[in-house]
Every structure is written in structure tokens, then in C-alpha cells.
Amino acid sequence: MLKIDNINVYYGAIHALKGISVDVKEGEIVTLIGANGAGKSTILRTISGLLKPKTGEITFEGQNIAGKAAQDIVKMSISQVPEGRRVFANMTVMENLELGAYIRTDSKGIKEDFDQVFTRFPKLAERRSQLAGTMSGGEQQMLAMGRALMSRPRLLLLDEPSMGLAPLLVREIFSIVKDINASGTTVLLVEQNAHMALSIAHRAYVLETGRITLAGDAKELAASEDIRKAYLGG
Ligand code: ATP
Numbered sequence: 001m002l003k004i005d006n007i008n009v010y011y012g013a014i015h016a017l018k019g020i021s022v023d024v025k026e027g028e029i030v031t032l033i034g035a036n037g038a039g040k041s042t043i044l045r046t047i048s049g050l051l052k053p054k055t056g057e058i059t060f061e062g063q064n065i066a067g068k069a070a071q072d073i074v075k076m077s078i079s080q081v082p083e084g085r086r087v088f089a090n091m092t093v094m095e096n097l098e099l100g101a102y103i104r105t106d107s108k109g110i111k112e113d114f115d116q117v118f119t120r121f122p123k124l125a126e127r128r129s130q131l132a133g134t135m136s137g138g139e140q141q142m143l144a145m146g147r148a149l150m151s152r153p154r155l156l157l158l159d160e161p162s163m164g165l166a167p168l169l170v171r172e173i174f175s176i177v178k179d180i181n182a183s184g185t186t187v188l189l190v191e192q193n194a195h196m197a198l199s200i201a202h203r204a205y206v207l208e209t210g211r212i213t214l215a216g217d218a219k220e221l222a223a224s225e226d227i228r229k230a231y232l233g234g
Contacts, residue, residue: 029186033206082159
């Protein structure tokens with residue numbers, strides 16, 4: 001579905017991604033794990049069109065998307081939940097969700113997706129008139145995910161959904177990601193919580209300072225001695 005082929009991405013003089021290649025097959029959860037600053041978010045930002053690779057290709061369902069504008073990439077049904085949620089604090093839950101559907105005109109489909117989001121996240125239904133900025137971190141994460149789902153993505157890019165959340169909520173969020181995937185959405189998940197990410201993913205890539213150092217089946221990686229020592233606390 002998605003093929004990232006040998007991309008190099010820079011922030012000015014900083015060479016953030018050094019020849020990265022990543023594949024995501026339809027139906028998978030693929031996770032990118034690695035320490036702070038390894039380049040995980042940069043990969044997501046490059047897929048979603050916020051950054052342009054200097055060299056290399058990104059194809060989505062056979063079409064080259066590298067360097068396309070972000071709004072065109074959303075229209076191809078790729079949607080990103082950014083790190084730190086980035087909900088619109090002064091808008092209500094409902095208004096945030098409506099913005100997620102701004103590229104769509106099929107009012108019947110939009111209505112169905114509102115119902116689905118409210119079924120998946122009952123808290124959002126209860127709080128539909130609340131200002132997003134007054135919600136808890138976990139609720140804002142749910143809202144950011146709901147907003148992304150309102151564009152009916154086929155590929156969902158999730159950037160550190162567990163950041164700053166209590167362990168119980170982290171488990172809830174990961175279980176929701178698993179459900180979203182089970183109902184047909186392909187997921188590319190960036191996480192520092194390698195343990196949780198590997199527990200729901202099919203495959204994983206390990207990043208170190210802009211390079212992929214390991215890749216493979218998530219269960220096999222979770223069992224590997226090197227990964228346990230480096231990322232799973234022994
Ligand atoms: P984290 O989990 O801390 O977000 P990450 O693996 O997602 O880490 P990136 O945010 O992709 O890492 O950063 C990769 C590298 O690019 C780092 O060296 C970082 O300092 C640098 N970088 C990221 N954003 C910028 C920016 N806007 N300007 C300059 N350098 C940046």
C-alpha cells in the first residue's frame with residue numbers, strides 16, 4: 001500500500017533521514033520505534049506532505065506522493081494524528097470532528113462516520129459541546145484520533161498516541177488502535193512505548209539517528225535480546 005524508498009530528508013543542514021525505506025501492506029499495523037530524535041516523526045511528516053524528501057520516492061497505491069501538498073495527500077485517504085494531539089483548543093469536540101471531514105461532501109457518509117466515532121469513543125459523544133482545550137490528555141488523544149477518522153482514511157498515521165498518558169489509558173488507546181485496524185484501516189504507528197507498540201503491531205522498524213537498524217515481525221523483535229535490552233527495559 002505504502003512504499004518509502006530510500007528517502008533523505010533534511011531540516012536545513014540537519015540530515016534527519018538517511019536513506020530510509022519502509023513498506024506498509026494493506027491491513028497491517030506497522031510500528032516505528034526508537035529513541036528520542038531518531039527520526040520517527042520526521043518519517044510521518046514526510047509521508048503526510050509536511051516535509052519534502054530531497055531524494056527518494058514515496059508511493060501510495062502505486063502513485064508517487066513525495067513532495068505533494070499535504071491537502072492532496074489527505075484527499076488520497078492518508079490521515080495523520082500528530083504528536084501532542086494538536087486539537088483546536090477553543091473549538092468544541094463537535095467542531096473539531098467536523099474539521100476532520102472538511103474535504104468531504106458526502107453528508108450521508110459524514111453522518112455515518114460521526115456515529116461510528118461516537119460509538120468508538122463514547123466520551124466524545126458525552127462531551128460533544130465541551131471546548132477541546134478543557135479536556136484531559138486522554139480525551140484529547142481520542143478527539144485527535146476521532147478527527148482523523150472523520151476523513152475516512154485508508155492509512156492512519158499515528159504519532160506517539162501514548163505520550164503523557166497514565167498506563168491504564170495507554171492500554172485503552174492501544175486497544176482502540178487495534179480495533180480501528182481490525183475494522184479495515186491500515187496503521188503506521190510511531191511510538192516510544194516499544195513494549196505496547198510491538199504488542200499490537202504486525203511488523204516493526206527500529207530507527208537510530210535517521211537510519212533503520214532492524215526490521216521484522218513485531219513478535220520476533222519483542223523477543224529479541226537486543227531489543228529487550230535497548231527498548232524494553234531489559
Ligand atoms: P521524538 O520522539 O523525540 O519526537 P523522533 O524519533 O520522532 O523523536 P524527529 O522528531 O523525527 O525524531 O527528529 C529527528 C531529528 O530531526 C532530530 O535530530 C531533531 O532534532 C531534528 N528535527 C526535528 N524537527 C526539526 C526542525 N523543525 N528543525 C530542525 N531539526 C529538527
